[in-house]
Amino acid sequence: MGGKLVECVPNISEGRRAEVISAVVDAVRATEGVRLLNVQSDESHNRSVITFAGPPERAMEAAFALCARAVEVINMNEHRGEHPRLGAVDVVPFVPIANMTMPEAVGLARMLGARLWDALRVPVYFYAEAATRSQRVRLPDIRKGEYEGLKDKMTGPDWAPDVGEARPHPTAGATVVGARRPLIAYNINLHTAAVDVAKQIARAVRESSGGLLNVQAMGVAAATGQAQVSLNLLDHAATPISRVFELVRREAERFGVEVAESEIVGLVPLDAVVDVARHYLRLRGFDREQILEARLME
């Protein structure tokens, strides 16, 4: 039960001129039914990350309106910045948040891709869960050569776009569209200042060195002076926060170290928090629609 909810996080190639950024963001603000959650601009990257959410159809409208505006006001031939990019709208990920499957989010990506070509003549690559082949799953592979190398890359054998003809838009380049899981930035602080302990725990729990799937981790020194295991949880539905917390806690025990506290950085989907309660209280048959505030959102 409850309404479908999708998050959309377009990255545009403008992080300096406030009037250009707000012209693009206004396209989201003007779309009924979606909520603008965050705008983060980076001057040295010359890039802005815009986060909004809403029901699928509304999020689709807002994403298209944003792209149309960005194509209008951003000229890639004049763009300089440190972050790799392919176009005026560099990447548009759809993130299923509530009552949405990943295939549905992929469907949204496909629809937006078709519209970008049909209405704006911007060629599109699909990435992540929406990728059409394994070489196009990761953004860095698609971005290689950047806007400046796009014309040559597109006409090569392997890089014809997924939608549209094999030539960049003259001022807006190309756009990467896709679907991915929400990412949770999660830090666990230890009752020790020994960063080396945090590094060893990070190695034990992360996917890349034999630990938990969907978990990235490193050991760092926190601002508090404590050693910290700093994590990205890439799929909280498959690998929930509680499992990560408990494994870090167990690994810390090997060093005689206790977990002091943990911290969720930024936004987290309600389901991830509900799963924590479900785990520790051994909840049976709990539905998120039992949460009063979730009922109010239906």
Added chain:
Amino acid sequence: MGGKLVECVPNISEGRRAEVISAVVDAVRATEGVRLLNVQSDESHNRSVITFAGPPERAMEAAFALCARAVEVINMNEHRGEHPRLGAVDVVPFVPIANMTMPEAVGLARMLGARLWDALRVPVYFYAEAATRSQRVRLPDIRKGEYEGLKDKMTGPDWAPDVGEARPHPTAGATVVGARRPLIAYNINLHTAAVDVAKQIARAVRESSGGLLNVQAMGVAAATGQAQVSLNLLDHAATPISRVFELVRREAERFGVEVAESEIVGLVPLDAVVDVARHYLRLRGFDREQILEARLME
């Protein structure tokens, strides 16, 4: 941050005639900005419990509209039912859910009380957190004598109403208005069929026999065949779910019994679920506005 949210749970003295019930409920449906959450009618009680929620001003409007309609369509002189009651609208509790203090909820109760007398000539008693004296905290004390005894009771020395003159409305009697905490119905099932163990645990954890404040508990047999500690949590902010769960778990250990699972029955405020995550993950500085869905409600 975030919008104020209050729940309102009026009880009306009609649980049989569907057209009368829906006429009253329609007054809530017609009020913009509030969400009807539940309507539960009991034939033998001849009584309906209506649950809705919204921002304070909107909830106040809906509560008043509901009362006005109920006074219009319910005649207490013709009412029979097993549940004690004083009036067409028997009781109207306001329950602070999010970003609301109890004094704010009491303020709402006071405002509604004044309007019921001014506009409808229904005298009002304040109860629970809104009570004006200790004898009026509990509903059973106020309801004693019921509608039929109201005329004599009101003119006695101790029972002048808190608002209005000391005479019942000729068809609608009197109404009790107040503010209370949300109640969480919570069951914990044990890995044993021994109901006696559940009863002993219930005695250990409940307020009435020296346990946790704000906790009611009894030991019963669950439909699953397991022994169950069945609890009401009367103030989850002061006495959180996690504390109750952990104490039940510890007391069960005395009998060599493990907790099998637990169950939240019906609605629960988001804060109560967030507090569970906060406790077990030792979360530092977590704000409910970090939950994506909560941000969308702002």
